């Protein structure tokens with residue numbers, strides 16, 4: 126504060142400058158405070174400069190303020206007039222707009238900004254953004270944020286700044302260009318103002334009220350601010366608009382989300398969510414995790430749909446397989462692929478002969494030097510088209526693949542011997558193909574035979590809705606001889622025809638997927654899988670997961686025994702490089718990298734093991750009878766281990782003599798020595814019991830058996846083992862009990878009580894005694910009595926149990942001849958497995 130200011134202020138407060146000069150600090154203090162209070166910090170750190178701008182010929186504050194107020198008042202009156210005018214205009218425009226919704230609101234007395242904005246601002250947007258100062262709800266938070274000291278002042282002066290006052294908006298050359306870009310509340314879009322809103326005083330205060338600024342100066346600064354605002358107005362409006370965003374029609378949630386998370390998704394304040402839940406009877410806070418029901422209840426209350434987020438499980442390769450299958454349907458890279466054919470029919474009707482003929486004639490002839498090898502499937506070429514035949518004939522293979530979710534067959538060739546006609550398995554084959562929805566081509570075989578009667582076969586098949594085209598149906602019938610080769614080409618051509626009708630296509634460019642046709646463990650190659658590629662192209666080196674196994678394609682061999690680098694759709698290949706042998710019908714999926722493939726494969730193997738443990742309830746002697754009944758067992762499988770060969774043989778013979786209602790014992794393995802892990806694995810895989818005679822399981826075998834639920838029974842008496850198994854098969858196996866001494870007591874006192882008998886006051890020396898225990902009275906080393914505890918007390922209370930180191934009072938059922946010094950032995954009968 127300058128000396129001059131102090132003087133001025135002192136005058137204002139009636140102080141003499143002399144006082145100041147005299148250096149009366151108390152008075153000076155008061156006056157400074159008063160000045161500050163009165164001026165609202167008129168003095169800055171560089172008051173000279175400021176004052177130079179503000180003051181008018183060195184006038185004091187007291188004389189400046191009324192002039193500033195007048196100026197402000199005038200300005201505000203002007204504003205109000207403008208506001209009223211503009212309000213009318215905007216009302217008119219709104220009406221106009223309502224009339225013609227399709228026209229952009231050009232007629233509106235638009236502010237420059239509105240005009241410059243693309244009329245694209247959609248109808249609603251234009252009404253809300255351009256002339257919509259009213260759309261923003263005046264929430265306390267926003268009001269606070271928007272408040273500037275100047276607003277405070279105006280309110281303090283009894284003026285109400287109305288949110289909808291349009292006067293602030295227009296920029297039509299008004300003296301208040303700064304408000305034009307911020308229709309609702311001038312300070313809102315300005316970064317500076319927002320900051321000031323939070324910190325009154327300092328800059329904010331000065332900026333909010335600077336009565337002595339020259340008009341042009343202020344206009345200049347606000348113009349600048351306005352320009353600045355115009356550049357950044359839109360993005361900065363975003364936070365305030367959040368509350369106005371409508372609820373989504375549906376939303377995805379995860380269980381465990383809290384009100385804050387949901388608030389973000391639903392464009393609502395977390396507090397509102399908490400309140401809503403409260404109204405629904407759920408007490409929660411913003412951070413508390415919500416369960417599925419609560420979230421769905423909330424969604425229902427809002428009238429919107431809640432969809433739980435599905436987490437994709439990459440170990441679910443069946444799902445990946447399906448996704449790839451679906452993806453191929455949409456793919457533009459689809460190309461025609463060879464059909465996959467299964468040959469089905471009754472026994473001896475010629476399936477194998479046909480497959481052999483196709484393989485040898487078609488493969489060996491056309492693929493020079495090709496050595497056909499059995500890889501579960503092979504391809505045959507006809508007229509430059511390929512057909513893939515699955516090498517496993519019969520509906521059992523077809524259906525077992527299907528049962529395991531592998532539907533790889535496109536066409537079934539139903540083979541019927543012309544000299545035999547429709548037989549039971551022919552009908553079964555028809556049913557299997559039909560239930561799979563696979564088209565059938567009928568091949569009437571053995572046409573070379575003298576007794577061949579294709580007409581009869583056709584008539585029979587017509588009873589099963591297989592009507593040849595000649596009779597108005599759509600089933601292809603071909604007369605063949607698998608033996609002579611008659612009609613084979615015609616059959617192949619018809620398969621191609623059928624395939625064309627089916628429009629079989631695949632995308633060779635997508636990620637490869639396939640199905641295992643057969644798998645085995647090869648001595649030289651390790652695990653080997655014959656795979657039929659269904660989509661994409663499998664390449665050597667690809668990281669793969671096959672069923673519960675994983676690896677990297679090390680080698681690929683085609684049906685001609687040649688090493689290939691890649692396999693395209695419908696091509697069967699033998700692959701090596703897996704860590705284990707998969708099962709037929711297992712799916713093959715290619716992964717991005719070996720690490721992921723390994724992780725997925727291991728996870729799947731773990732899951733499979735777990736599932737196996739959960740599902741497979743191994744047969745035990747205890748559940749044998751029930752299992753036999755439930756599963757209609759024809760035999761009880763036993764793994765037998767004994768100390769010597771002789772015992773093993775004797776036991777085996779005795780076991781094999783057991784016959785309970787036609788069910789017999791089947792010794793699947795017998796041997797000498799301890800029960801080892803291999804015995805447990807065998808028993809586990811075959812759902813067998815293990816009987817050990819004078820032998821024990823190894824520690825590893827014991828824990829494996831416990832893990833896999835394999836029942837190991839140990840005996841040292843042959844007939845006991847035989848009896849147990851027999852009894853178990855008859856459902857009569859009684860649980861065996863063993864006595865276990867639980868405590869020893871010494872009688873220290875006795876009381877004779879009429880109606881009760883003799884009460885023994887005894888001390889528990891070790892263990893414990895309980896009210897259900899058996900009790901033995903031992904006198905001079907001789908058991909005098911063996912009975913049960915009748916009552917057990919401590920002091921006057923009946924108790925369940927008394928432990929070592931305590932006295933108790935007990936009576937013995939039907940025995941009163943208890944004497945001081947008697948030893949009491951408490952025991953229990955515990956169920957034990959025979960050992």
Ligand SMILES: Nc1nc2c(ncn2[C@@H]2O[C@H](COP(=O)(O)OP(=O)(O)OP(=O)(O)O)[C@@H](O)[C@H]2O)c(=O)[nH]1
Nearest residue numbers: 471472473474475476477478570571574606607608
């Ligand atoms: N004459 C003649 N005999 C045939 C023809 N096709 C197969 N056979 C004979 O019929 C018998 C059975 O043939 P397979 O090919 O083994 O029949 P399948 O249907 O595979 O029989 P299963 O494997 O037992 O289901 C064999 O002796 C064949 O030689 C044929 O077209 N003509």
